[in-house]
Amino acid sequence: MSIDYAKTRETMVEQQVRPWEVLDPRVLDTLLTVPREQFVPEAVRALAYTDMELPLGNGESMLKPVVEGRALQALLPQANESVLEIGTGSGYLSACLAKLAREVTSLEIDPALADRARAALAAQGITNATVETVDAYAWTSSHRFDVICVTGAVAAIPAHFRDWLAPGGRMFIVHGDAPAMQAVRIHADGRVDSLFETDLHYLKGGAALPRFTL
Template sequence: MEADPYAREREEMVEYQIRGRGIRDPRVLAAMRKIPRHLFVPKGFERSAYEDRPLPIGEGQTISQPYIVALMTEQLELAPGDRVLEIGTGSGYQAALLAEIAGSVISVERLSNLADQARENLARARVSGVTVIVGDGSQGYPPGAPYDAIIITAATPSIPKPLIEQLAEGGRLISPVGPRDCQDLVKLVKREGRIEEISLGGVCFVPLIGQFGWRGEGSL
């Protein structure tokens, strides 16, 4: 097999941006050391793939900053075998990490071009266990429910009710919640049918466009 030309950049990303900022879950650190992020960015951006920032992936969308991906993944408290739902496949990078830890993930993307690109990226990176569905993820994905973990990687004015309903008992949900430009990263935990909410700080995400998110041009 070809030597990985970005192995050193990836190791430094994990050491300085991820571990250096306090991410400690060994499963998250191992997954970020393994998944080749440079295969999830558009051609010509490979050299920037391990930088401390989000990058454009086309259609006005982004692959999130590595630290934010790590933080959201750690807060999902994943274990192998967990049923996981991601809303906003984008490049497929976050989904690859989730599948590496949990074994499998269902990921819903609104834009079919991005869904196709994500499937291609995942195949090139030899990641299995990700099922990419094209649709409005603000409605969740009832066929796979209930989920032990749900991650929304786009900003929503409030957490879509169908997603709370599709969360299993003991399940965790992470989402940016708030205005269209920048938001609060929120974690929900369902305990004995009740919802506990924790704030994890400020973030800036592209909007979740859909029935239970923002209304936008070309909404599904």
């Protein structure tokens, strides 16, 4: 049986994302128009619009739609702004950010995921998003970004992530220990807005070091 993805996309927005207080018209329009199913592995494509994380392979997963919606609303990229995404994953959130912003640079440590995301973005004709295969903990750049979106959790927020923010910029990131991690918006001037509690997979390298006791 074929799936009416346009209808299920609308249902996702109206029954999942909107009730989670995602109300910005530009964000909702983006979620209604970017075809999420085209970024989901074929084996789980029928679940593209369900309220769950979806497996991407190699232990990685795709964020729930409600978390993606809240992240986009917290950041509200503008048409003249540059975005750094840390953790490309499927490339879906990269596509949403690219629809809202001038340009997106996305970092993905897993070569297979990076290749799949590039292909998915190209298939959608998205030319203002670039995926780099690199470890964000080792990456260096003199560029400063208006918006930073971190798609995996960290035990502690790395100082160099903050250093990549341009004046007036803001970053979405989830930090802390499972199962009660905190999603926050960090401003370039040091202000921190607490957004919501969630529980995400850690970025590779983002988990706390094991504690040894005698």
